[in-house]
Amino acid sequence: MPGIEQEQAHFAEKIALITGAGAGIGQALALAYARNGAVVVIADRNEVGLADTSTQLKRIGHESVSITVDLSIPGDISSMFTRIEELVGGIDILVNNAGFGIWKSPYELELDEWDSVIHTNLRGTFLCSREAAAQMKKRGGGAIVNLSSTRALMSEPNSEAYAASKAGILGLTHAMAVSLGHDHIRVNAICPGWIETGDYNALRSEDHAQHPAGRVGRPEDIVNACFYLTDPNNDFVTGTHLTVDGGMTRRMIYEE
Numbered sequence: 001m002p003g004i005e006q007e008q009a010h011f012a013e014k015i016a017l018i019t020g021a022g023a024g025i026g027q028a029l030a031l032a033y034a035r036n037g038a039v040v041v042i043a044d045r046n047e048v049g050l051a052d053t054s055t056q057l058k059r060i061g062h063e064s065v066s067i068t069v070d071l072s073i074p075g076d077i078s079s080m081f082t083r084i085e086e087l088v089g090g091i092d093i094l095v096n097n098a099g100f101g102i103w104k105s106p107y108e109l110e111l112d113e114w115d116s117v118i119h120t121n122l123r124g125t126f127l128c129s130r131e132a133a134a135q136m137k138k139r140g141g142g143a144i145v146n147l148s149s150t151r152a153l154m155s156e157p158n159s160e161a162y163a164a165s166k167a168g169i170l171g172l173t174h175a176m177a178v179s180l181g182h183d184h185i186r187v188n189a190i191c192p193g194w195i196e197t198g199d200y201n202a203l204r205s206e207d208h209a210q211h212p213a214g215r216v217g218r219p220e221d222i223v224n225a226c227f228y229l230t231d232p233n234n235d236f237v238t239g240t241h242l243t244v245d246g247g248m249t250r251r252m253i254y255e256e
């Protein structure tokens with residue numbers, strides 16, 4: 001399997017922090033980076049989810065560093081990076097994956113609900129990136145990937161806070177790419193479409209068929225994009241976003 005050997009070489013001895021690693025895409029990312037040679041630091045506010053990811057990492061022979069953190073709390077973020085520096089010396093790869101949405105009419109969305117989404121998804125991404133960049137700079141560079149969404153580009157009703165946070169992440173991505181480029185730190189984003197993190201077999205044929213690619217996405221689709229964006233060989237790629245949505249945002253939908 002020459003492809004796998006090559007991937008292992010790319011991430012060997014790299015230290016990768018994956019936020020939101022207690023579930024879904026973050027868990028898949030943690031396992032994939034560990035399988036491909038990285039030392040993985042996993043962070044989440046959900047201790048049960050974190051423990052599950054730790055157990056799965058142990059099963060593949062990987063002893064991860066696990067940190068319980070609420071990314072909406074700035075003090076939690078700075079403590080996390082202090083611990084990371086003490087435990088593993090700093091990070092080379094950051095995937096700002098943690099995030100959530102509140103689906104509510106804009107007439108009804110409470111201010112604290114708006115704030116909670118923005119503070120985790122957008123402010124948390126900024127604060128983690130800034131802390132990570134300080135460590136990466138000392139280590140000669142690094143790569144940051146921010147999980148945005150196709151909802152940064154288009155909408156369904158009642159998604160204001162989530163859409164604004166994910167669109168904000170795209171602006172943050174190119175701003176930080178420009179600010180941090182001279183420190184050899186690349187910053188990119190991924191805009192996933194529908195990535196099924198539950199029971200893929202329970203999806204309906206029409207769920208798949210509506211995608212130009214003919215299927216709903218899987219966490220592995222985001223892993224592949226993230227590998228591309230954090231691969232040191234792709235160091236000409238920074239400040240951009242990669243849409244991974246099976247073509248859905250390119251499909252015009254008018255009722256016939």
Ligand SMILES: NC(=O)c1ccc[n+]([C@@H]2O[C@H](COP(=O)([O-])OP(=O)(O)OC[C@H]3O[C@@H](n4cnc5c(N)ncnc54)[C@H](O)[C@@H]3O)[C@@H](O)[C@H]2O)c1
Nearest residue numbers: 020022023024025045046070071072098099120149192195
């Ligand atoms: N799954 C999709 O279809 C999809 C589509 C577009 C974008 N995304 C984005 O990809 C990322 C991962 O999505 P997912 O489907 O795996 O989500 P998920 O809900 O399965 O997992 C997200 C994880 O983030 C953690 N988290 C949330 N808020 C946190 C906080 N304040 N502090 C620490 N941890 C926190 C949760 O505990 C959870 O473990 C998210 O940013 C999401 O917005 C997902």
